[in-house]
Structures are given as structure tokens and as C-alpha cells.
Amino acid sequence: MDDRSIGLGRDIHRLFEGRTLVLGGVVVEDSPVGFDTHSDGDVLSHAIVDALAGAIADGDLGTWYPEDDPDAEDARSLGFVEGMMRVVRGRGWELEHLDSFVTLGTVRLRPWIDRMRANVADALGVPAERVSVKARSNDGLGFEGAGEACSATTVVLLRRTGARG
Structure with missing residues (x-):
């Protein structure tokens, strides 16, 4: 029996x-830009859902929270993380570690990182020591570096708890 699984989002x-x-459930108050999306657009939370779904080999964010779902309109994306983690636990898995990057070149994210980590850990129901959130500027390169877009990449490591749903 495989007792570990990884996922990438x-x-x-x-x-x-x-x-x-909004990143990791934190409103970045000094940002002059933000997302114009169906939900709050939180790319970090979206990448986490994709990584969790990938680790259990069951779809992605759009599978679990489709854009045409009226309940997702203006939704708090950290709630998607909470819901996906319930699915993961129901399938007999627990989060061992999460590592992520948020890439945005024009807004300083360092002051918000600890709050993002705490919010994500709380949504996942794990200690903050299991959650890493890092910020990168892309040195002015690409859409993120130019401030035209913001992205997040996340990898998760799950371990089997024994119970299978």
C-alpha cells in the first residue's frame, strides 16, 4: 500500500x-491591484486546492468548485481549501507538508506572509510548521514580474492515515 502521495497545483x-x-485569505491592504474573478481570486488557495486534488488523483479546482456554480460567486477561496481538505481526510489522507510560491513583482508581499501561513494552516487543520509560503518578484520578468498577473505554485505531501473513504 502506498503510504504517501504528492500533488502539484x-x-x-x-x-x-x-x-x-486576496492571497492565502489575507487582504493585502496596500495593494493598488487585485483580481477580477468569479470568487475572491485567491491564487494561493486555488493552487492549494489543485495540489490536494492532484494528490488524491481526483480532478482540480474546476472539478470541485466550477465557475458556473452560483455558490462560488464572490466566494472566499480559503473555504475551498477547507472543503477540499475534508475530502482528502475522508479519503484517508493527512497533510504532511505544503510548500508554495506566490509570484508578483509589483507588490511587496513579505509583510503578509506570516498571516497567509497561519490562515492556510488553519484552513488545512494543521500546525503552521507544516506550511511554507514564499514570495517572489520574478525580477520584472513575465506577466507576474510586470505586475500584470499574480501566480501561485504549490506542492503538497500527504500521508495515508489508514482510514479510507
């Missing part, structure tokens, strides 16, 4: 002036 959204930037 990635998300990217365009940025627009005058919108709210």
Missing part, C-alpha cells in the same frame, strides 16, 4: 487596478 490571474488582492 498552479494558478494565475490577471490583476486590475482598484480591485482587492
Whole structure:
């Protein structure tokens, strides 16, 4: 029996002036740009859902939270993480570790990282020591570096708990 599984998630959204930037459930208050999306657009939470779904080999964010679902309209994406983690646990898995990058070149994210980690850990129901969130600027390169988009990449390691749902 395989007792570990990994999953990889990635998300990217365009940025627009005058919108709210939400990452890891944190409103980045000093950001002049944010997402214009169906939910709150939280790319970090979206990448986490994709990684969790990938680790249990069952779809992605769109499978579990489709854009045409009226309940997802203006939804808090950290709630998607909570829901996906319930599915993961129901299938007999527990999160061992999560590692992630948020890439955005024009907004300083360092002051918000600890709150992002705490929010994500809380949503996953694990200690913050199991959650890593890092920020990168891309040195002005690409859509993220130019401030036209924000992306997140996440990898998770799950371990089998014995119970299978």
C-alpha cells in the first residue's frame, strides 16, 4: 500500500487596478491591484486546492468548485481549501507538508506572509510548521514580474492515515 502521495497545483490571474488582492485569505491592504474573478481570486488557495486534488488523483479546482456554480460567486477561496481538505481526510489522507510560491513583482508581499501561513494552516487543520509560503518578484520578468498577473505554485505531501473513504 502506498503510504504517501504528492500533488502539484498552479494558478494565475490577471490583476486590475482598484480591485482587492486576496492571497492565502489575507487582504493585502496596500495593494493598488487585485483580481477580477468569479470568487475572491485567491491564487494561493486555488493552487492549494489543485495540489490536494492532484494528490488524491481526483480532478482540480474546476472539478470541485466550477465557475458556473452560483455558490462560488464572490466566494472566499480559503473555504475551498477547507472543503477540499475534508475530502482528502475522508479519503484517508493527512497533510504532511505544503510548500508554495506566490509570484508578483509589483507588490511587496513579505509583510503578509506570516498571516497567509497561519490562515492556510488553519484552513488545512494543521500546525503552521507544516506550511511554507514564499514570495517572489520574478525580477520584472513575465506577466507576474510586470505586475500584470499574480501566480501561485504549490506542492503538497500527504500521508495515508489508514482510514479510507
